[in-house]
Amino acid sequence: MxxxxxxxxxxxxxxxxxxxxxxxxxxxxxxxxDNLLIYGPYSKDEQYNKxxxxxxxxxxxxYQQFLRDYLEGERENIQEFMRALTRQRQxxxxxxxxxxxxEHWPLSVYQSAGQFLDFxxxxxxxGDTSKIVNSLVRGLNRTFxxxxxxxxxxLYLASSGGDGRGRIASILNFDIGVTRNRRDPYLKFTLxxxxxxxxxxxxxxAGSESTIIDYLEMQVTHxxxxxxxxxxxxxxxxxxxxxEDFLDFKLRLIERLSQLIGEEPLQGEVSxxxxxxxxxxxxxxxxxxxxxxxx
Amino acid sequence: xxxxxxxxxxKNDVNVWVDEAIWGHRFYNDQTPWLVFLEFLxxxxxxxxxxxxxxxxxxxxxxEAITYHVPRLIPLRxxxxxxxxxxxxxxxxxxxxxxxxxxxxxxxxxxxxxFLRERFGEFSRLARVIEFFQNxxxxxxxxxxxxxxxxxxxxxxxxxxxxxxxxxGSPDRRFFxxxxxxxxxxxxxxxxxxxxxxxxxxxxxxxxxxxxxxxxALLPDDYRIDAGAVSSSIGYLPYAExxxxxxxxxxxxxxxxxxxxxxxxxxxxxxxxxxxxxxYMLRRANEEIGDPSEPKFVLEIAAPRKTTLFELSxxxxxxxxxxxxxxxxxxxxxAKTDERWAKALEARVPVDAVRDYxxxxxxxxxxxxxxxxxxxxxxxxxxxxxxxxxxxxVAKVHLEWARQIGLAVSRRGVGTWYSPSDALLxxxxxxxxxxxxxxxxxxxxxxYDRFNIVVGAQEAERAFGSLPTDQYAFTQNTQRLEQxxxxxxxxxxxxxxxxxxxxxxxxxx
Numbered sequence: 159m160x161x162x163x164x165x166x167x168x169x170x171x172x173x174x175x176x177x178x179x180x181x182x183x184x185x186x187x188x189x190x191x192d193n194l195l196i197y198g199p200y201s202k203d204e205q206y207n208k209x210x211x212x213x214x215x216x217x218x219x220x221y222q223q224f225l226r227d228y229l230e231g232e233r234e235n236i237q238e239f240m241r242a243l244t245r246q247r248q249x250x251x252x253x254x255x256x257x258x259x260x261e262h263w264p265l266s267v268y269q270s271a272g273q274f275l276d277f278x279x280x281x282x283x284x285g286d287t288s289k290i291v292n293s294l295v296r297g298l299n300r301t302f303x304x305x306x307x308x309x310x311x312x313l314y315l316a317s318s319g320g321d322g323r324g325r326i327a328s329i330l331n332f333d334i335g336v337t338r339n340r341r342d343p344y345l346k347f348t349l350x351x352x353x354x355x356x357x358x359x360x361x362x363x364a365g366s367e368s369t370i371i372d373y374l375e376m377q378v379t380h381x382x383x384x385x386x387x388x389x390x391x392x393x394x395x396x397x398x399x400x401x402e403d404f405l406d407f408k409l410r411l412i413e414r415l416s417q418l419i420g421e422e423p424l425q426g427e428v429s430x431x432x433x434x435x436x437x438x439x440x441x442x443x444x445x446x447x448x449x450x451x452x453x
Numbered sequence: 454x455x456x457x458x459x460x461x462x463x464k465n466d467v468n469v470w471v472d473e474a475i476w477g478h479r480f481y482n483d484q485t486p487w488l489v490f491l492e493f494l495x496x497x498x499x500x501x502x503x504x505x506x507x508x509x510x511x512x513x514x515x516x517e518a519i520t521y522h523v524p525r526l527i528p529l530r531x532x533x534x535x536x537x538x539x540x541x542x543x544x545x546x547x548x549x550x551x552x553x554x555x556x557x558x559x560x561x562x563x564x565x566x567x568f569l570r571e572r573f574g575e576f577s578r579l580a581r582v583i584e585f586f587q588n589x590x591x592x593x594x595x596x597x598x599x600x601x602x603x604x605x606x607x608x609x610x611x612x613x614x615x616x617x618x619x620x621x622g623s624p625d626r627r628f629f630x631x632x633x634x635x636x637x638x639x640x641x642x643x644x645x646x647x648x649x650x651x652x653x654x655x656x657x658x659x660x661x662x663x664x665x666x667x668x669x670a671l672l673p674d675d676y677r678i679d680a681g682a683v684s685s686s687i688g689y690l691p692y693a694e695x696x697x698x699x700x701x702x703x704x705x706x707x708x709x710x711x712x713x714x715x716x717x718x719x720x721x722x723x724x725x726x727x728x729x730x731x732x733y734m735l736r737r738a739n740e741e742i743g744d745p746s747e748p749k750f751v752l753e754i755a756a757p758r759k760t761t762l763f764e765l766s767x768x769x770x771x772x773x774x775x776x777x778x779x780x781x782x783x784x785x786x787x788a789k790t791d792e793r794w795a796k797a798l799e800a801r802v803p804v805d806a807v808r809d810y811x812x813x814x815x816x817x818x819x820x821x822x823x824x825x826x827x828x829x830x831x832x833x834x835x836x837x838x839x840x841x842x843x844x845x846x847v848a849k850v851h852l853e854w855a856r857q858i859g860l861a862v863s864r865r866g867v868g869t870w871y872s873p874s875d876a877l878l879x880x881x882x883x884x885x886x887x888x889x890x891x892x893x894x895x896x897x898x899x900x901y902d903r904f905n906i907v908v909g910a911q912e913a914e915r916a917f918g919s920l921p922t923d924q925y926a927f928t929q930n931t932q933r934l935e936q937x938x939x940x941x942x943x944x945x946x947x948x949x950x951x952x953x954x955x956x957x958x959x960x961x962x
Contacts, residue, residue: 173950323720399941403957428663448582448670449573450572
């Protein structure tokens with residue numbers, strides 16, 4: 159399945175293997191499952207017997223001997239032990255029963271992939287997605303403003319000044335609701351044309367046929383990134399790509415919204431909104447008015 | 454390609470007219486690509502006010518005679534770049550009124566800044582706005598005099614002249630050294646000047662930009678923008694028409710038509726303009742030497758271990774850096790193929806005749822008095838003087854600019870070679886990928902067609918005639934670029950195993 163019988167260089171020639179490898183199955187660790195694998199045989203854990211011990215060939219017996227050495231403090235074959243654990247995690251990824259105590263997605267890079275599929279399914283069937291939307295918007299707000307914002311019901315589009323690529327954006331351009339609105343643009347999630355991928359859309363209800371101002375198809379990496387950012391961590395491995403994707407999306411969106419609903423500059427006055435975050439993570443917008451002499 | 458005769462006054466101003474004859478008046482290493490770009494904008498703005506932006510017809514075979522006026526905007530610059538106490542006073546926690554008065558005491562200026570209180574209301578707002586402008590200024594890490602620090606060009610009121618330490622003195626042309634004028638001339642001679650001027654006006658220099666308007670709020674009501682403006686006449690660019698001007702204009706047109714706010718286009722425009730100008734310099738040098746080959750940049754995409762491409766790339770960079778000095782020698786030596794040289798040798802006193810000829814032809818003003826010796830010795834001393842002068846500034850432009858735009862890197866103990874930065878890669882994708890996406894290998898071919906950039910084996914074969922090193926090294930190089938573009942969100946490999954480079958700012962909606 160993962161081409162483990164091939165040498166690295168041979169394996170890299172096959173796109174299928176590198177695509178599967180990107181899931182990191184076996185390499186990614188999950189504390190609960192690792193606990194089960196390491197201490198399960200000795201704690202007479204029922205789960206262990208059901209999930210690992212039961213398989214006589216590829217289950218517990220395949221790594222017991224390394225495990226004993228490891229637990230007794232022997233470190234000589236540690237590499238072999240790690241490889242055996244990797245194989246066990248891979249085995250579990252495919253063999254964990256659905257709806258059991260353990261989820262299999264945490265064994266991959268895409269820990270939220272389960273939610274991702276769930277989300278797409280609900281978008282298709284019209285189920286309740288509000289909780290996930292709330293997390294996604296929170297992740298977006300943190301990415302767009304560079305601040306620890308805890309707000310998932312309004313999308314804040316802020317810019318950093320200069321060329322717009324600064325990490326911290328404190329000048330608020332637009333805030334957009336996530337509920338359908340008759341007058342103002344709003345954000346909504348729907349399925350992309352393929353009927354599978356969730357898609358973020360900014361909709362302008364004032365346009366002829368509810369014009370879509372811009373959209374972003376949510377790849378599983380985007381989804382994972384936003385969910386992790388919403389939970390408070392910034393995963394280094396794919397954060398770079400996602401950050402760039404979202405930043406480009408933001409810049410494009412600000413440009414289009416300015417053309418569409420940007421306010422006409424007032425005579426003799428500039429009005430700016432600076433955004434800061436209070437101690438509870440709520441964004442605060444402060445209006446700054448500056449009188450401008452006529453030139 | 455016809456050469457335009459330089460205006461006499463420029464020739465009179467320099468000690469020898471060699472660098473300027475080859476590339477124009479002038480390229481200068483202290484002027485970084487950002488400053489080239491800002492100088493260009495300043496010239497553009499001045500000509501825009503005169504109704505002539507990038508629309509500068511020449512009369513007959515003469516060079517454009519353009520005089521332009523750039524404001525000084527001293528009060529604005531004092532507030533932002535010469536206002537060291539403001540953040541300290543803001544942090545002092547005093548009541549608002551006291552902050553205003555202690556700040557006024559701390560400012561030493563010819564201007565009375567009390568008007569700001571009425572405009573901003575609270576002191577902390579002024580402090581925030583000043584801090585914002587400081588944080589977003591151009592090249593903030595460089596230790597330049599405050600009169601050579603620049604605001605991010607949000608709009609026309611953020612453009613002003615580079616000034617010497619005494620801001621009311623006349624400019625010393627150190628940081629605005631006329632390369633921006635050359636950029637202006639190139640675009641104006643590209644054949645698409647007026648079209649570009651409209652795009653620049655709409656996209657880049659918007660009067661209604663909020664920050665542009667905030668900048669005007671920092672100028673006193675009675676401040677006259679045109680008072681004491683710096684007047685200059687534009688530099689010299691030798692060729693009336695060149696393909697490089699057209700290629701440069703195409704890049705500008707492509708970037709300006711992207712679906713992006715103008716402010717985000719400045720960085721890619723700055724990088725790619727300088728890249729085009731570097732190519733122009735290399736091609737001109739080749740022409741002087743009589744080398745028909747095309748210039749090239751072999752990029753090594755950063756790798757965990759030293760690769761064979763690293764050697765190739767640093768060798769390539771070394772050769773490109775040497776090229777300009779070779780051009781200087783060739784240009785001086787070309788004096789001997791002229792019939793005036795032969796005539797001078799036949800004159801009654803050949804030494805005097807040769808000296809007169811060289812002094813006149815190269816506007817040469819020997820520092821140690823008239824050179825002596827036989828004709829060849831005189832030519833030698835002219836050549837070595839021109840080389841010495843070249844080595845001081847123009848010779849350094851290639852590496853300085855290549856590093857600044859993210860085309861080359863230098864590491865102590867490792868060397869200097871061509872290797873692209875993320876920002877440059879992004880700029881290249883933004884400008885090269887027109888239709889939203891482009892197949893990866895076609896993208897590589899386009900990079901070579903437009904910018905003479907070599908990454909993969911095919912382009913290397915085209916550039917060198919045959920593969921300069923083993924194919925595997927190039928294959929790995931392209932794979933590393935693919936990986937790099939993917940992490941920048943600029944590339945996707947689809948299920949049919951085709952990799953596409955994607956321009957995130959085109960082809961959507």
